[in-house]
Amino acid sequence: MSLGILTNVAATYAENNLNQTQNSLQSTLQQLSSGSRINSGADDAAGLSISDGLGANEAALTQSAQNAQNGVGLLQTADGALSQVTNLLDRATTLATEAANGGLTAAQTTAADTEFQSIITEIGNIGTSTNFNGNNVFSATPTNFIVTDGTGGGTTTIAATTGALSAASVGVTTTDTLGVITTSAGQAFTAATDNLTTQALAKSTLSDITAAIADVSAQRGAIGANINQLNAAANVASSEEVNLSSAQSSILSTNYGQATSNLAKFQVLSQTGISALAQANSTQQEILKLLQ
Numbered sequence: 001m002s003l004g005i006l007t008n009v010a011a012t013y014a015e016n017n018l019n020q021t022q023n024s025l026q027s028t029l030q031q032l033s034s035g036s037r038i039n040s041g042a043d044d045a046a047g048l049s050i051s052d053g054l055g056a057n058e059a060a061l062t063q064s065a066q067n068a069q070n071g072v073g074l075l076q077t078a079d080g081a082l083s084q085v086t087n088l089l090d091r092a093t094t095l096a097t098e099a100a101n102g103g104l105t106a107a108q109t110t111a112a113d114t115e116f117q118s119i120i121t122e123i124g125n126i127g128t129s130t131n132f133n134g135n136n137v138f139s140a141t142p143t144n145f146i147v148t149d150g151t152g153g154g155t156t157t158i159a160a161t162t163g164a165l166s167a168a169s170v171g172v173t174t175t176d177t178l179g180v181i182t183t184s185a186g187q188a189f190t191a192a193t194d195n196l197t198t199q200a201l202a203k204s205t206l207s208d209i210t211a212a213i214a215d216v217s218a219q220r221g222a223i224g225a226n227i228n229q230l231n232a233a234a235n236v237a238s239s240e241e242v243n244l245s246s247a248q249s250s251i252l253s254t255n256y257g258q259a260t261s262n263l264a265k266f267q268v269l270s271q272t273g274i275s276a277l278a279q280a281n282s283t284q285q286e287i288l289k290l291l292q
Contacts, residue, residue: 011280018273060150068234099202124167
């Protein structure tokens with residue numbers, strides 16, 4: 001190589017390599033201090049895209065698990081209320097059995113019927129006053145709970161129906177001229193204002209009450225199945241969220257073993273690069289000796 005001062009090729013090479021080393025050293029220090037391997041799109045564009053997608057999936061699954069738990073809360077509220085309805089119907093069974101006995105006086109029959117009518121009223125009160133998050137719990141319209149990972153193909157809708165509950169209906173609203181309570185399974189529970197006033201009506205009512213109790217139990221069973229389904233969906237969503245979080249972490253997290261090795265390497269290269277650049281700059285000083 002000829003000697004010249006217009007272009008110091010060796011110094012240019014040394015400077016370029018030193019700049020690359022400094023950039024790599026800065027990136028390594030950023031990874032070590034942030035704990036993240038990807039701090040900008042330039043670090044790993046594909047990895048960043050995958051990580052952001054997984055983050056969106058995680059957010060959807062976290063909220064989906066909460067959606068399912070909210071649904072469980074609503075259905076458990078309905079189940080607890082229906083449990084009390086069953087208690088009331090058990091008492092109605094006692095009253096109807098008592099009124100069906102021919103040995104009661106008119107006053108005793110009237111007292112039994114009065115309590116029976118108050119039970120019907122209380123069932124209606126439970127239906128109108130049982131709320132969850134400001135919404136009436138008992139309705140014949142299904143409530144839809146969404147569990148999703150944020151994609152169309154990963155979305156599931158769970159429809160749960162608690163059934164109507166009022167003084168005129170248990171499950172399905174159907175009344176006839178006697179004022180009949182009809183349960184979700186279609187059984188009639190006679191609730192006319194004149195029902196336990198005669199022995200014959202009391203016997204008929206007793207049969208209807210027994211059928212109503214069975215139907216309320218069936219409705220509680222359906223609600224219980226929905227609770228189990230929502231719990232399972234919440235568990236699956238939580239498990240999937242954990243797995244996605246682990247996958248995202250493996251993409252984003254700094255590999256400290258590798259990063260510390262790179263740190264040592266780039267620190268040495270930085271020092272040697274600076275020395276090499278100094279040596280390359282000093283070689284042109286040798287030209288002055290030719291001029292002496």
